[in-house]
Amino acid sequence: MAASGGYRNGTHKGNMKVDRLVSLSSATKSSSLKSKPSPASPASSGLRRNSTGSVGGAKDDAGVPGRVRVAVRLRPRNAEESVADADFADCVELQPELKRLKLRKNNWDTDTYEFDEVLTEFASQKRVYEVVAKPVVESVLDGYNGTVMAYGQTGTGKTYTLGRLGEEDTAARGIMVRALEDILAEISPETDSVSVSYLQLYMETIQDLLDPTNDNISIMEDPKTGDVSLPGATLVEIRDQRSFVELLRLGEAHRFAANTKLNTESSRSHAMLMVHVKRSVKGRDSVLLSENCNSSHMVKTFKPPVVRKGKLVVVDLAGSERIDKSGSEGHTLEEAKSINLSLSALGKCINALAENSAHVPVRDSKLTRLLRDSFGGTARTSLVVTIGPSPRHRGETSSTIMFGQRAMKVENMLKIKEEFDYKSLSRRLEIQLDKLIVEHERQQKAFEDEVERITVEAQNRISETERNYADALEKERLKYQEDYMQSIKKLEEQWVMNQRKHGSERTTFELKDDNFDKALNRVVPVASAAEEISELKKLLQNEASLRTATEEEVNNLKSQVVQWKRIEAAGNSEILKLRKMLEDEAHQKEKLEEEIAILQSQLLQLSFEADETRRQLDRGESGKVLGNLDSFVSQIRHSQLSDSGNGDKASIAKLFEQVGLQKILSLLEAEDADVRIHAVKVVANLAAEGAF
Numbered sequence: 001m002a003a004s005g006g007y008r009n010g011t012h013k014g015n016m017k018v019d020r021l022v023s024l025s026s027a028t029k030s031s032s033l034k035s036k037p038s039p040a041s042p043a044s045s046g047l048r049r050n051s052t053g054s055v056g057g058a059k060d061d062a063g064v065p066g067r068v069r070v071a072v073r074l075r076p077r078n079a080e081e082s083v084a085d086a087d088f089a090d091c092v093e094l095q096p097e098l099k100r101l102k103l104r105k106n107n108w109d110t111d112t113y114e115f116d117e118v119l120t121e122f123a124s125q126k127r128v129y130e131v132v133a134k135p136v137v138e139s140v141l142d143g144y145n146g147t148v149m150a151y152g153q154t155g156t157g158k159t160y161t162l163g164r165l166g167e168e169d170t171a172a173r174g175i176m177v178r179a180l181e182d183i184l185a186e187i188s189p190e191t192d193s194v195s196v197s198y199l200q201l202y203m204e205t206i207q208d209l210l211d212p213t214n215d216n217i218s219i220m221e222d223p224k225t226g227d228v229s230l231p232g233a234t235l236v237e238i239r240d241q242r243s244f245v246e247l248l249r250l251g252e253a254h255r256f257a258a259n260t261k262l263n264t265e266s267s268r269s270h271a272m273l274m275v276h277v278k279r280s281v282k283g284r285d286s287v288l289l290s291e292n293c294n295s296s297h298m299v300k301t302f303k304p305p306v307v308r309k310g311k312l313v314v315v316d317l318a319g320s321e322r323i324d325k326s327g328s329e330g331h332t333l334e335e336a337k338s339i340n341l342s343l344s345a346l347g348k349c350i351n352a353l354a355e356n357s358a359h360v361p362v363r364d365s366k367l368t369r370l371l372r373d374s375f376g377g378t379a380r381t382s383l384v385v386t387i388g389p390s391p392r393h394r395g396e397t398s399s400t401i402m403f404g405q406r407a408m409k410v411e412n413m414l415k416i417k418e419e420f421d422y423k424s425l426s427r428r429l430e431i432q433l434d435k436l437i438v439e440h441e442r443q444q445k446a447f448e449d450e451v452e453r454i455t456v457e458a459q460n461r462i463s464e465t466e467r468n469y470a471d472a473l474e475k476e477r478l479k480y481q482e483d484y485m486q487s488i489k490k491l492e493e494q495w496v497m498n499q500r501k502h503g504s505e506r507t508t509f510e511l512k513d514d515n516f517d518k519a520l521n522r523v524v525p526v527a528s529a530a531e532e533i534s535e536l537k538k539l540l541q542n543e544a545s546l547r548t549a550t551e552e553e554v555n556n557l558k559s560q561v562v563q564w565k566r567i568e569a570a571g572n573s574e575i576l577k578l579r580k581m582l583e584d585e586a587h588q589k590e591k592l593e594e595e596i597a598i599l600q601s602q603l604l605q606l607s608f609e610a611d612e613t614r615r616q617l618d619r620g621e622s623g624k625v626l627g628n629l630d631s632f633v634s635q636i637r638h639s640q641l642s643d644s645g646n647g648d649k650a651s652i653a654k655l656f657e658q659v660g661l662q663k664i665l666s667l668l669e670a671e672d673a674d675v676r677i678h679a680v681k682v683v684a685n686l687a688a689e690g691a692f
């Protein structure tokens with residue numbers, strides 16, 4: 001029920017045909033709403049959500065027209081009426097197929113009224129539910145607010161229609177039980193929820209029928225949406241039909257107790273069952289989190305889940321009889337006034353809405369405040385007006401009918417109650433976050449293990465490479481060392497060969513000097529190799545030691561070379577000395593050869609003289625010569641016997657002076673061989689003694 005400028009309907013009393021069209025249009029809409037909820041298809045509801053995720057876009061703000069639908073139900077005559085009115089016809093005549101009700105004015109005149117449904121005294125509880133409440137229940141399941149309300153005179157069957165539990169006879173179950181049965185059958189327990197509050201409004205006080213101590217509940221109104229709520233009311237989640245029936249029974253018991261305590265009747269209070277249906281919208285604009293999606297994908301496709309919150313309000317109004325006729329007094333009078341206040345306020349609001357009045361007195365009573373969404377608001381509302389057949393209560397019946405007729409003109413704008421479920425999203429995100437944290441920790445651990453494994457493997461490889469490198473370096477060093485030693489050895493061998501070739505007089509020192517001269521020449525390539533080693537050293541640090549060793553060796557060799565050169569110089573001076581001695585010998589030899597030549601010439605001279613002597617002998621002087629020669633020869637023979645005595649030399653020299661050179665030389669050619677031999681010896685001795 002909307003306040004001024006709030007929820008309006010566009011129907012007017014004089015526009016009955018228009019109302020009918022709207023009704024038909026609404027009925028058409030109703031058929032779509034009756035269909036099973038198809039959340040995956042926005043078209044199914046013909047509604048859109050706006051970008052903020054709250055209810056409604058531009059089109060939704062306008063809502064879907066939905067006139068208040070009104071059914072009239074006639075209670076059968078009760079026992080009292082059967083007796084009291086036995087001679088009288090019912091005050092109403094129903095034409096259910098025409099959806100018409102004829103109210104007798106008198107025996108010859110009737111007023112005809114059309115309703116959305118006309119339910120005779122034979123209408124079953126099931127049929128009543130289906131035509132009155134089921135469309136509303138289905139709308140609630142689709143995410144709309146819905147109201148099912150019973151209005152009528154006391155004892156006409158409001159509670160019978162709405163609140164019968166039907167525990168003994170299930171066919172007698174009323175709208176509340178059947179509605180919950182349908183709702184519970186429709187929702188999915190995993191994602192949806194149903195919770196109920198049960199209240200009564202008595203003398204402008206809202207009491208909690210599920211908690212009697214909670215007897216003054218405040219009404220909260222959302223200034224933006226106009227939604228009405230009772231946050232102080234007990235809200236019980238319903239899992240199954242049995243528990244709901246138990247809850248209803250408990251509520252009825254508390255209602256009975258409260259009314260007994262107040263010395264009143266149940267019909268003096270308005271009972272209100274509020275059923276909150278929260279349904280999760282699957283497959284459309286819901287969060288796209290999944291077990292397998294990764295975090296980045298999750299963030300990109302993240303949307304909060306959408307829930308639809310429909311609220312079904314079932315209102316069993318107090319009896320609508322007039323105060324003057326009820327004969328109330330005292331407290332009962334105040335009570336009746338209070339009831340009338342709320343009912344009349346409701347009637348005024350409905351009138352205002354029906355007449356498209358500028359002012360709708362919603363705030364005149366708590367009842368109208370509680371029902372502001374049901375009349376002229378966003379809820380789908382179905383009203384059943386209950387009447388009795390007794391002509392004695394024709395006035396109340398007429399009043400009730402007129403209330404229904406006015407209510408039929410109230411146009412609501414149905415709005416789906418959809419919103420993002422941030423709480424659910426938060427819970428799911430927390431779960432997802434926990435999973436991600438666990439996964440992250442697992443991956444972190446795996447990463448650290450992998451890093452450690454790679455590090456160990458790398459260290460092993462580095463160690464192995466270092467070992468291989470050191471081995472290669474050592475091999476290289478040994479190879480160079482071996483090459484170097486072989487080069488030295490070859491040089492030494494070559495040196496030895498050269499020495500043998502050029503003579504053996506050079507000393508060992510010279511050999512070594514020469515070796516080292518050549519070794520030095522060999523050192524150059526070694527040094528070159530050392531330079532290469534030095535280059536390698538830059539790359540291979542350990543090669544430095546080899547190079548150092550090589551350089552030390554070279555330096556050592558150089559110092560040896562210097563030393564050997566010194567030795568060679570000393571050898572050279574010795575050679576010079578020997579060469580001098582050799583030259584002296586040669587000179588002495590030449591002198592001897594010259595002396596021999598002189599002796600030979602003297603020998604020739606002697607030969608000549610000998611010839612001369614012979615000739616003299618031939619001429620007679622031979623006795624004297626021979627005598628001297630004999631003496632001389634005997635002396636020679638004698639000297640030959642005592643060969644090497646110094647005294648002999650002196651005697652030969654004396655003989656030489658006596659005989660004379662010429663005679664001695666002549667004996668060299670004597671016929672007597674012995675004489676010649678002695679003569680030669682004498683001459684030789686004489687020459688040795690320098691006698692010539």
Ligand SMILES: Nc1ncnc2c1ncn2[C@@H]1O[C@H](COP(=O)(O)OP(=O)(O)OP(=O)(O)O)[C@@H](O)[C@H]1O
Pocket residue numbers: 074075076078121152153154155156157158159160161266267268317318319386
């Ligand atoms: N359609 C019906 N068929 C048979 N019995 C009915 C029917 N409607 C009502 N009754 C009977 O009429 C009596 C009164 O009904 P009910 O209590 O539901 O009236 P009410 O309008 O709720 O009265 P109140 O305003 O005092 O609460 C009950 O005994 C009930 O069983």
